[in-house]
Amino acid sequence: MKNYIPYGKQSIERADIDAVIEVLASDFITQGPAIVNFEQACCERLNAQHAIAVSSATAALHISCLALGLKAGDIVWTTPNTFVASANCARYCGAVIDFIDIDPITYNLDVKLLKLKLEAAALKNALPKIVIPVHFAGQACDMAEISQLAKEYGFYVIEDASHAIGGSYHSAPIGNCRYSDITVFSFHPVKIITTGEGGLILTNNQELHQKLLRLRTHGITRNEALLRENHGPWYYEQLELGFNYRMTDIQAALGQSQLKRLTEFIQKRQLLATRYTEKLQHLPVITPTVLNARQSAWHLYVIMLDLKHMKYDRLKIFNDLRRNHIGVNVHYIPVYKQPYYQAHGFKNYTLPVTENYYERALTLPLYPTLTFTQQDHVINLLEQAFQ
Ligand SMILES: *Cc1c(COP(=O)(O)O)cnc(C)c1O
Numbered sequence: 001m002k003n004y005i006p007y008g009k010q011s012i013e014r015a016d017i018d019a020v021i022e023v024l025a026s027d028f029i030t031q032g033p034a035i036v037n038f039e040q041a042c043c044e045r046l047n048a049q050h051a052i053a054v055s056s057a058t059a060a061l062h063i064s065c066l067a068l069g070l071k072a073g074d075i076v077w078t079t080p081n082t083f084v085a086s087a088n089c090a091r092y093c094g095a096v097i098d099f100i101d102i103d104p105i106t107y108n109l110d111v112k113l114l115k116l117k118l119e120a121a122a123l124k125n126a127l128p129k130i131v132i133p134v135h136f137a138g139q140a141c142d143m144a145e146i147s148q149l150a151k152e153y154g155f156y157v158i159e160d161a162s163h164a165i166g167g168s169y170h171s172a173p174i175g176n177c178r179y180s181d182i183t184v185f186s187f188h189p190v191k192i193i194t195t196g197e198g199g200l201i202l203t204n205n206q207e208l209h210q211k212l213l214r215l216r217t218h219g220i221t222r223n224e225a226l227l228r229e230n231h232g233p234w235y236y237e238q239l240e241l242g243f244n245y246r247m248t249d250i251q252a253a254l255g256q257s258q259l260k261r262l263t264e265f266i267q268k269r270q271l272l273a274t275r276y277t278e279k280l281q282h283l284p285v286i287t288p289t290v291l292n293a294r295q296s297a298w299h300l301y302v303i304m305l306d307l308k309h310m311k312y313d314r315l316k317i318f319n320d321l322r323r324n325h326i327g328v329n330v331h332y333i334p335v336y337k338q339p340y341y342q343a344h345g346f347k348n349y350t351l352p353v354t355e356n357y358y359e360r361a362l363t364l365p366l367y368p369t370l371t372f373t374q375q376d377h378v379i380n381l382l383e384q385a386f387q
Contacts, residue, residue, distance in 0.1 A: 005378060006327035008190035008299070011265070011368045012254075019257035023249050034249035038256045039200075045259060046165075046175030048183070048202035050209035053252055054216055057162045057186030057199035059245035061089035061132070063215040064182045064201055067208050068130055068156045070095050077117070078132040078160070079109040080334040080354045086134050086160045087335045091344075095129070099336055101351035102136075105289050107302070107361075109133055110353070111142040111149075118153050127153055134160040137331075138192070138269075138297030139290055140169035143179035162186035165193060166266040167297035174297070177204045187251075192265055192297050193258035195251035215242040268368040269298035272375060276301055276364060279379050283386055284309040285362075300331055301366040304357065310386065314362060320385035326378055329363040 023034050039051035054060045070076065072094030078086045080099040090097045100117060103110040114131070121127045131150070133141040143159070150157050157180040161167075165185045167174045175183045185191075187198035201212055214221050219242030224230065227237050247255075273296070277287040284306035290296050305314055314330075321328045334354050336346040365378055 004325045004327060005365045005370070005374055006190075006367075007329040007363050007365050008367045009369070010189040010194045011261070012194075013261075015260075016254055016257045019253040020250055023253040026249075028249050030246065030248040030250075032249040034252040034256070035247060038247075038252035038259070041256050041259055042175075042200055042202070045262065046173045046202060048175055048177050049204040050202065050206065052201040052203075052209065052212045052216060053247040053255070054199045054201060054245045055247055056197050056245075057160070057184050057188070058085040058088070059216075059243070060184040060186075060199035060201045061085055061158065061160065062092050063212055063243065063245060064158050064184060065089050065093050065095070065130060066215055067211040068158070068181060070129055074129040075121075075126060076130045076132060077114070077128045078335075079134050079136070080336050080351055081107055081109075081136055081332050081357065082134040082160065082335060083162070083332060084335055084338060085162075086132055087341070089132075090130070097341075098128075099334075099349075099351060099354075101353045102357060104353050104357070106139055106141075106291060107136045107357060108139065108141045111145045114146070115149060118149060122153065128155050130156045130158055132158045132160050134162070135164035135167065135174060135297075137288065137300040137302055138163045138167045139288075140164065140167060140174055140294050143169055147179035156181045159183040162188075162191060162199075163299035164297045165191070166262045168295040170293045175202050177202055181205060182208065187255060187258075190299075192269075192299055193255065193262055195247065195255040195258070198247050198251050198255060214239060216245045218242040218244060265368045266295075266297055269366060270296075272366055272370055273298045273301050275372070275375060276366075276379070279376075280382075283383065298366060301364045302331060303362050303364060304360045305362060307360055312386070314360065317382070317385045318362065321378075321381055324381050326381055327365060330358075330361055331363050332358075334358055 042051040070093040074095040076090035076095045081102050087097045100109045100114050159180045161174050161183050164174045183202045185200040187195040219238045219240040222236045286304040336349050
């Protein structure tokens with residue numbers, strides 16, 4: 001569509017294209033050296049010991065749950081203010097999912113409520129095996145507190161950092177797994193850096209690393225130390241039921257080229273976010289708050305409409321902007337409202353802060369190639385919609 005301004009999109013430049021072409025002309029377009037190179041570059045940039053590149057963040061979440069031993073009947077908790085994949089990974093393993101209401105300032109899962117829910121669950125012998133915090137819009141959750149609770153109550157932590165590559169927490173990169181067992185990133189084109197489709201798993205645990213490598217490729221190993229028998233150089237063994245969740249070398253080359261631009265992307269997003277916040281002060285909206293000791297990766301710029309001081313509802317504002325070719329969006333429909341989850345135990349389920357947030361949230365366009373002129377156009381149309 002002409003002049004359409006989406007809420008997010010990728011930035012691909014000549015260097016990115018050249019990196020892809022180089023792999024296309026090489027001997028390996030999958031299972032070649034580009035994957036390992038990309039994984040190493042991610043480890044260095046994000047300060048983690050092991051990286052596993054996979055076909056999507058959804059695949060990453062799935063095999064992360066499996067690697068942590070998640071089984072049918074186990075319990076997983078996450079935030080309702082996320083993409084469905086953060087919860088679906090538990091369901092793939094036959095686990096039971098539940099949600100923790102969100103914090104009204106950051107829209108991340110509320111750690112005070114997590115603590116209360118853990119206390120109640122301990123009494124009923126119904127503690128979660130895994131908790132999956134999501135760094136909403138690119139801002140880290142209270143990871144130090146979550147990790148403390150994980151030790152106290154004995155659950156694993158998978159950070160769904162799909163929004164957050166390039167963000168930091170206490171001056172260290174999100175992805176270093178200091179406060180978690182595993183961190184997962186998404187490289188879908190609306191996210192911070194892209195490989196087309198793609199995801200990444202980071203961990204500092206060597207055993208998890210080996211397990212995740214196997215689960216990515218059918219459960220197969222060629223590692224001699226793990227083989228029961230060895231018939232010769234062709235020999236491999238399938239030790240468990242894995243998947244084909246591999247990333248191609250074509251994608252990895254794009255990823256590595258994009259990773260070089262990560263700092264530039266974050267700076268541009270930060271600049272645009274600051275600019276929105278300054279220019280929206282006179283409107284009846286709440287602009288995002290980033291807490292101390294955090295730097296957001298600014299995947300999303302979400303405002304909350306002050307409905308009490310408005311003539312109109314969100315739908316009117318949303319439709320006005322869409323009619324003018326602005327791809328505003330709403331992140332997210334609470335996961336428990338999805339028909340699938342309604343049919344799986346969440347029929348009369350409601351979390352008050354999440355509900356209030358969902359009624360009022362609006363995502364404005366934010367991506368590195370958004371120009372100031374385009375951003376001002378969005379702001380003008382938003383002002384008009386409120387009049
Ligand atoms: C995008 C996203 C995913 C899924 O990522 P894919 O790479 O598309 O599978 C999972 N969790 C969150 C929070 C996301 O935003």
